Amino acid sequence: MFNKILIANRGEIALRVIRAAREMGIGTVAVHSTADSDAMHVRMADESVCVGPPSSMQSYLSIPAIIAACEITGAEAIHPGYGFLSENANFVQIVQDHGLTFIGPTAEHIRVMGDKITAKDTMKKLGVPCVPGSAGGVATLEEAKALGAEMGYPVIIKATAGGGGKGMKVAETANDMERAFQTARAEGKSNFGNDEVYIEKYLTTPRHIEIQVFGDGKGRAVHLGERDCSLQRRHQKVFEEAPGPAISAEERARIGKVCADAMADINYIGAGTIEFLYEKGEFYFIEMNTRLQVEHPVTEAIFGVDLVREQIRVASGMDMSFQQEDLQINGHSIEVRINAEKLPNFSPCPGRITQYHAPGGLGVRMDSALYDGYSIPPYYDSLIGKLIVHGRDRPEALARLHRALGELIVDGVDTTVPLFHALLAEPDVLSGDYNIHWLEHWLETNLGNA
Template identity: 90%
Template sequence: MFKKILIANRGEIALRVIRAAREMGIESVAVHSTADSDAMHVRMADESVCIGPPSSQQSYLSIPSIIAACEITGAEAIHPGYGFLSENAGFVQIIEDHGLTFIGPTAAHIRIMGDKITAKDTMKELGVPCVPGSDGGVATLEDAKRIGEEVGYPVIIKATAGGGGKGMKVAQTAADMERAFMTARAEGKSNFGNDEVYIEKYLTTPRHIEIQVFGDGKGRAVHLGERDCSLQRRHQKVFEEAPGPSITESERARIGKVCADAMANINYIGAGTIEFLYENGEFYFIEMNTRLQVEHPVTEGIFDVDLVREQIRVASGMDMSFTQENLKINGHAIEVRINAEKLPNFSPCPGKITQYHAPGGLGVRMDSALYDGYSIPPYYDSLIGKLIVHGRDRPEALARLKRALGELIVDGVDTTIPLFHALLEEKDVLTGDYNIHWLEHWLETNLGDA
């Protein structure tokens, strides 16, 4: 087992890893920019190293600075958290070249799943169901129009290297294809340096269902059920729950086994999430995230496992501490993402926290790096906390969420807390009757936001 690990991240996810390491008797090293000198993860780690100025490019994305921090502190392994360098295959290779261990998948697996076309082809070969669409990249508008006719409109054009909703455009009819095709290519080029796109059938009322998988890198892998992440704004998740309210036990077992078998076949190591669109009882693969997800706590809640602890264990060469037979769902869990954003436009709202009080009580978990007097810097993502609740069933989890939101105090900046108060008054949310378009339609009507 490692004696010391470095966390190449910040905020609540850095705290999450520090806590798991401390419970395992492992020392932790925090890295930080000058803007994060007073951050909670810096205060809680056993050691800390400043790796650059506020800009992410010069700090949290600076591979030489992170490697140097390992050498200075004697850290043996690096946990990437999520975002930043967590899915950077080149980073993983450099870590290995320096005799360090990356707490996550191999560079090869990250590279395969990081390219949407290669990932889709790989999943097809592994027996994972995929959305009908183009076989590989689409180079010309003429090809795009031909594929649109073959697949049937509406279709969605996606940047091969896309993510976070960028480089994705829908063509409802053939007349829309030119605009959608050219815009997706332009966004892919400007955001990811790659203008290659591919085309898929656009499902009209799907849910976003993702399967949590975990492998030991030795040919063994399991699934930990599904999460429903359908309540999204501009392809960004805001409300996640497990198990999915629309998924039957037989569907869960079927798609879970497909995913676990696929990961076992490629000797996948660590945590991963296979994301699907789900419509009319069918699952269609869209992408795989080769890292820990923001919403991993809802899975931890219903299975009573520590996914970060498990990541560290298998990265050190140990076996998984559970088998598929051990994993039994207990109750229901929900997570809402608290962002420092001003409604109704969701514009970032950095500033000083004048008062912070986290909710408590049975079945309530608050993952946050906030504290009274903390100044939220303007340089990073606006996520400032995740409120997670667990109950014996979905109605109890919803009641617990409503109660916990009423206790949560974040003063000094605008947040998205009022959004969740409003959503918990909506019948569709209470019954679980929603799809990936529901929230944006609701926002247009209720908040005037597109």
């Protein structure tokens, strides 16, 4: 087991890793920019190293600075959290070249799954069901139009290196194809340095279902059920729950086994999430995230496992502490993402926290790096907390979420808390009858913004 690990991240996810490591008796090193000198993860870690100025490119994304911090402190392993360098195959290779351990998948697995065309081809070969689409990249508008006519509209054009909703455009009809094709390519080029795109059939009313998988890198892998992440704004998840309210036990077992078997076949190591669109009883693979997800706590709640602890264990060479038959669902869990954003436009709202009170009580977990007097810097993602609740069933979890939201106090900045109060009054949300387009339609009607 490691004696000391460095967390190459910030905010609530850095705290999450520090807490797991501390329970395991492992020393921790926090890295931070000059803008994060007073951040909670810096205060909580055993050691801290400043790795650069506020800009992410010069601090949290600076590979030389991260490696140097390991050398200075004697850290043996790096946990990347999510975002930043967590899915950078080049970083993983450099970590290994310096005799350090990356707490996550191999560089090769990250590389394969990071390119959506390669990922789709790989998953097809592994027996994972995929959305009908182009066999590879689509280079010309003429080719795109021919594929649209062949598959039937609507279709979606996606940047092969895309993510976070960028580089994705829908063509409802043939008349929309030129605009969608050119825009997706331009966004792919500007955001990811790669203008290659591919085309898929666009499902009209799907749910977003993701399967949590975990492998030991030795040919053994399990699945930990599914999460329903269908309530999204501009492809960004805001409300996640497990298990999915529309998924049967039979469907869960079927798609879960397919995913676990696929990960075992490739000797996958660590946590991963295989994402699907689900419509009319069928699952269609869209991408794989080779890291811990923001919404991992809902899976932890219903299975009673610590995914970060397990990541650290297998990265150190130990076996998984559970097998598939050990994993039984207990109750229902929901997570809402609390962002420092001003409604109705969801514009970032950094500033000083004048009062903060986290909700508590049975079945309530608040993952946040906030504290009274903390100043939210304007340089990073607006996520400031995740409120997670767990109940014996979905109605109890919803009631607990309503109660916990009422207890939460974040003064000094605007947040998205009012959005969740409003959503919990909606019959469709209470019944679980929604798809990936539901929230944007609701926002257009109720807030005049999507």
